[in-house]
Amino acid sequence: MAKSYFLFVLFILHHGQGQHDECAVSRRCDGHGPAIRFPFQLKDRHPDYCGFPGFHLSCSDTHDTVLELPISVKLFVKKIDYKSQELQVYHPDHCFPRGIQQLNLSSSPFQFTGYRLGLDDFSFFSCSHTEGEALTYRRAISCLSDTSYSHQVYVLSDDDGIYSLPTLPCRKMYSARSIPADGVYHPDDILYLNWSRPACRNCELKGRSCICTNSSCIESEIQCIPKHTEGASTKLVATGAILGPTLFLLLAFALYRVYSNDKAEKEYRKRIENFLDDYRSYKPTRYLYADLKRITNQFTEKLGEGAYGTVFKGKLSNEIHVAVKILNSSMGNGEEFINEVGIMGRIHHVNVVRLVGFCADGFRRALVYEFFSNYSLEKFIFSENSKSHFLGWDRLHDISLGVAKGIEYLHQGCDQRILHFDIKPHNVLLDQNFIPKISDFGLAKLCSKDQSAVSMTTGRGTMGYIAPEVFSRNFGTVSYKADVYSFGMLLLEIVGGRRSTVDLTSENASQVYFPEWIYNLLEQKEELRVFIEGDGDMKIAKKLAIVGLQCIQWHPMDRPSMKLVVQMLEGEGDKLIMPPNPFASPGPTRIHARKPITHLGQELEVIPELD
Incomplete structure (x- = not known):
């Protein structure tokens, strides 16, 4: 034996x-x-x-x-x-x-x-070549260009202005x-x-x-x-003779663990069935960390990673998939976790992502959301010329309207007003039918509906989408109009198919600010230089642009409410009028493309920490 x-x-x-x-x-x-x-x-x-x-x-x-x-x-x-x-x-x-x-x-x-x-x-731009135009333009990409040089492909970095292109018809x-x-x-x-x-x-x-x-x-x-050597086999036999009895005990222990795990697996399946009952009644469920490991198959499929945590794909059943966000224990004091569970657990709207469950197991914290196969809006709006990514203007309009309705619900549809403070394409998820869902409420704040301003401890949001008043009270008090500003920037990015947020540098001070460029085109009744196939597309693009410009007015009182934004998006674009030029404001100096707020000067009063 x-x-x-x-x-x-x-x-x-x-x-x-x-x-x-x-x-x-x-x-x-x-x-x-x-x-x-x-x-x-x-x-x-x-x-x-x-x-x-x-x-x-x-x-x-x-x-x-x-x-x-x-x-x-x-x-x-x-x-x-x-x-x-x-x-x-x-x-x-x-x-x-x-x-x-x-x-x-x-x-x-x-x-x-x-x-x-x-x-x-x-x-990248495709430009028609005309006789007399230099083919050695420094931004030309020869390997993408037509071999006959009838069309040249040029590249502009975000450090370059749009007018750095040659004077050619470009797309x-x-x-x-x-x-x-x-x-x-x-x-x-x-x-x-x-x-x-x-x-x-x-x-x-x-x-x-x-x-x-x-x-x-x-x-x-x-x-x-150790790397394998010629004497490894001899050492292996000697090691086996010495460790044989110990490994036999380990084998017996392993068999016991297999039995225990099988029993635990049956209990887990029963727990999942109980969860499905809660899932149907929209109740967030509390999970153990061990549950999350099973749901995600030991965290094998990573969907993304950010400052606050890592997101993994999980499966509750063959029909129900989820996204599990494991929060970094080193980030913050748990405010994001409290916000997500406390706020999202009470939200039920077709355009707001639903919190399926959460985990608070010792020092480990995690959030479990619905999983969306189309990921975020960010994936689509910055690849407008790709047949596999460009969604078409009708669908982009529907997505914009859905996001607007979701924000209006947060502002007016709950017992307390919810201010998101981080509206951007990355936080707009798309389901299999491209219905938009607002996500990531880690920076959100609650306030009563009759409260005209909220106190701020620190700046909240992503650079480029943050409203001016969040930085300085010279622009006004912080309110729900901060979300209106962020939504306006999102609309302009949908229209332009490019980011309006870039790295902050003091160079290229003469570069044209991207939203201002859109305003100038509309003001001068020029066509928007976007991917357009027909008159209907142009009407939608202009409507989204005008509504976006209405939303990014410097002073909060000049911006519409989200209820009015929804009405404008649902109405006829021909009836919309151009808003005042926000880039010619007699107030604080305009914001530049390279800085969401530049040239504010030392005289502007930074909002102090109040709570």
């Missing part, structure tokens, strides 16, 4: 070592490609359990190593440096701008790094955000990506292999193991 146990222990040890070796060994697409090992997994060459989530590579028909980035952007891998945790990549056609139209690294473990010119936001193609300028201006250059997780560099520097201890493979289960 003891001999049988000894042989069984040797089998377990050998199998475990073999699994580690399988993942630690390097594979290649051909004899010259980069060596691929953990945390990367090469498709069809490594077992599926070898790769860390998001680190899967494949081989092309030409035996090049392929890295696929969100969304469907493929780059070839030239080199992998495991000690510095850096990738050298290049575009298959040596034309990096061609592949970045849908690039979004927010849910990717990789980030661009080490660039002389830094990262920037870019817009905007698409926008790209947070892209290395080196790769845009030098399309055939090598690009550099790095990763911070998993942190295997310590293993590599010690001459050891980095490996994951189980098939779920999360950061906390990474460990260093």
